[in-house]
Structure formats: C-alpha cells, structure tokens
Amino acid sequence: MREFHKRSVVKAICWRALATLTTMAVVFLFTKQLTLAFEIGAVEVVVKILLYYGHERLWNRIGWGKLQHPLAALAVTRELEPEHMDEIEARLRELGYL
Amino acid sequence: MRFLRRRRKRNACAGGLDGVPHGLLKRLAETGVMPRTAQIVEGGGLRQMRASLPPISSVSWSCFMTGANPAEHGIFGFTDADPETYRLRFPTFTDLAAPTFWDRLGERGLRSAVINQPATYPAREIPGALVSGFVALQLAKSVWPRDHLPPLERMGYRIDVDSRKGRDDPDGLLADLESTLDTRRKAAAYFWDREHWDYFQLVVTGTDRLHHFLWNAVVDQHDPRHDRTMAYYRAVDELIGDIWDRFHQGRSADDEGQGFLLLSDHGFGAVRRDVRLNAWLQESGYLHYEKDEPESVADISPASRAFVLDPGRVYLNVKGRFGRGSVEPADAQALRDEIASGLGELTFEGDKVIARVFTREQAYRGPKFDQAPDLVAIGADGFDLKGTTKAKDVLAETYFQGMHTWDDAFVWSRLPVPDDPEISQLAEVIEQWLSP
Structure with missing residues (x-):
C-alpha cells in the first residue's frame, strides 16, 4: 500500500523531534554547552527533516518488502466465459443494440 | 522525487456524459437546469463533435481512450461476426488492439484514475486505477x-x-438512475482522495x-416525468460542479478551466421508426437464410451477398473474406455502390430514412482495415438502424x-481542440497538455 504525503510529513516531524532532542542531549552531555546543543539541533532539524521526507517518498516507490493486498496483483486479462458472453448479449438487447 | 514533480506538473480532468447531445446540453445550461455547467461553458469552448462510425458507445469511447481510428484499435461495434462461422462475438477490452492514452501517460510516469469507462471490461492493469463501465458484468472483474x-x-x-x-x-428506472449516480459521486470522491493521479x-x-427510454420526457415539458428527468440532470450538474470545485482547489484564477474537459461520446434524438437493415437486404434479394427463423447472421445461406451487423454496418459476403462468401472480389465494388444507392432511396412517409452512407475508405484507416465493414449507414433523424x-x-x-446520433456529440474545453472535432482527437489534446 502506498502512503499519502501527509502521513510521510507527520512521520518526518515526529521522528525529527525525537531525534533532534536526542542529538541536543548528547551534544550537551559531551560539551556541557547548552547554546551549542541548540545551534546544532536547529541546523539538524531543518536539514534532516527534508532528507527524511525525501527518503520516505523514495522508499515508498519501491515495492520490495511491502505487504500488499492479496488480490492487488491479479490482473483480469483472460477472455470471458461463454456464459458471460450470453449475459453481455442480454444487456445489449435490453438497450436495443441487437 | 514525486512530490517535487507533482508540484510543477499539470493535471487534467474529464467528465464524460454518455449520449448527451450538444444541443441538449446547451439548452439545459441556458434554461437554468444545469447552472454549474452553464458557468463552466459561458466563456466559450463548447463545441459540437463527431462521434465514431458507427456512433455507439463501445466504438466511440474506444476512439476516445486510444486516440485511434476503429481500424487501428479494432473495435467496430458491440458485435463482430466470425469470418468462418459468422457466429457473433462481443469484443471486450481484451480485444482493444491499441494502447490507451492512460498507458502512454504511464510511460511518462503519469497516473490516471478512470471511473465508469465504457468498453473497458474486464478491467486490466493501467498506470493508475480503473473501474470498468458498460458492458461490465461483475464488479470484481x-x-x-x-x-x-x-x-x-x-x-x-x-x-x-x-x-x-x-x-x-x-419510475423504477429513474430511481435506479438516481441511486447509481449517487454511487458514482461517492466513487469519484473516493478515487479523488485515494489515488495519486495526474489525469482523472x-x-x-x-x-x-x-x-x-425517456427521451420524450426529457425534451417535452408537458410529459408527466419531465420534472423528474430534469431533477436527474440537476444532480448530474451538481456532480460536474463538485468535480470542478475539487479540480480548482488551490489553483489561481488564471488557471481556471485549464486541463478540464467535458464531453459526450455521441448525440441523441427522438425515434420514429426502427430500421431493420437485414430485412431490407433480404427484401432486396441480397440476403438469404438457411432457416425460416434465423437467430443471427450465422444462419445466412451461401447465396447471400451482404449482411448487416448492428447498427448500420454492411458487410459484403466476399469470397476469401468469409467462409460462405459468394461475391467475387472483382464484383464487390459494383455491389457496394448498388447497396449504398439502394439505402439512399429508402423512404418513410416521404422522408429519407438514411442520412449518409460511408464507404470503408471514408470511415477507416489502420492495420485492421480489412476487418472493417464495407459500408456504414447513418440513419436520418428519427430512424434508428x-x-x-x-x-x-x-x-x-x-x-x-x-x-x-452521429454528428452532435459535444466537447467543452479551453485546451486547443481542433476545429470540427472528432472524438478520437481528444486523447492527443489531453496528452499534449499533460506532457507538452
């Protein structure tokens, strides 16, 4: 099943909020500099949210590994059965074509 | 990436009104029955259009969806006769021998959502989504x-x-029409939101x-069912307006109407008489049967020189073309001229019954030309072949x-539709718009 753009956008925002807060926490733990942690977080949140969205949409076009509806790939391309031809004839007669 | 591409790409939307003549649509728009349609067409662009030959839905819509002549897509009517046994068969979507423009758009990465398209049963894969229309039997297929x-x-x-x-x-038919239209509206809303389409x-x-069944009620305001038929047209108008509004959401005023089309596949008129052309051929000595009560053209005798398939397709029973052929190929031209001339002389109460007779050379071009009827007759007003x-x-x-009727289908579009348009020309117009 394909995803709508808005679902990808919401997922991107949720994940970015979680990941950026994690990045900021790690930077603060290593440097003890709150300003630096916010600056890195601010740059990262913009760049990576765009990358994430593009990455999602790209993967959305790849069918590999996706669970599809069990009937999704069944094309009906064969000739109709004779009884169906009889039914078509009846429909055409109802409308006066025959 | 798709989300970037969609922003700059154009899209298109077509609303098909099966069997609505140009004159009727114009009148319903002008008299206030179809106010939304009136708003759409008031700036110009509503044109009379020629349907396919013969003017029936399976052929006309096949011409529309392929942009091809019947001798290219291979659908000449609701029926074909087996050249050996003369048994009737009913061409389906699997017989369509030319790609649809949805297929061609798909090659350029564009997707179509197509709902209730006649002559597409059983549904096959298209780049996008398809719901088959008449003569579809089972929804599952x-x-x-x-x-x-x-x-x-x-x-x-x-x-x-x-x-x-x-x-x-x-009255039951009218109730059916109303409820069926309601499900079309629901299906349109569903596919509009669910499918990522470029063409709808x-x-x-x-x-x-x-x-x-109710033409008289549509055109005669004194008919007891006239108001209800107008109510149906009002509902059709609301549906057109709804799709128009959806199509224009988020668009600038400069873009209004761009990429939007309305069309019909043939016109309609009142019937005076049915004209049974095989009975005329029999009466004129061109057609003979092996049975007193023939079921179909499969019962014709080898002495037959011509037969007709619905609605006005005349086939000469030529040796080498048909299993029981009796006409020498060298004599075919003269026989064809003779039959065309005889058809032209048919009258009823002093009125001509046949408006025009096209030869296959006038009507058809393409690799399936040899399968085309030799003549295609078009009934005069009131004469249904x-x-x-x-x-x-x-x-x-x-x-x-x-x-x-043949020559009064309609098309409305602000796209560059050719003068004196014919239905098979619209596919190219849409493709040009979507992928210039």
Missing part, C-alpha cells in the same frame, strides 16, 4: 487494482442501472439510459424513445 474493490463494495457502487425497468417500470476521469452513463435478423418488416415502431 471491473476494478483495477483489486484493492479498491472492497471500498467500492462497501459504498454500494453500481456498475449500471437495471435496463429492464426501462420498458415496464420507468468520470463517465456518467445514466444519461444514455435516460435518453433510450438495427442489425437484427429476427425481423421481417424493414420499418417498425419501437418502445425505445431515443436513438444515437
């Missing part, structure tokens, strides 16, 4: 991809009305059914009130 089937079933989607009601229960198309076929073999009288009254 009318939907591509199949994962749209459960939602359509849940909304109670109906492929068609019960046409049997047309004869005995006209919805065909309303109820208009054709209404005209077949039939290919039945079961009738003895050439002219007869009928319970049908409306008949197809």
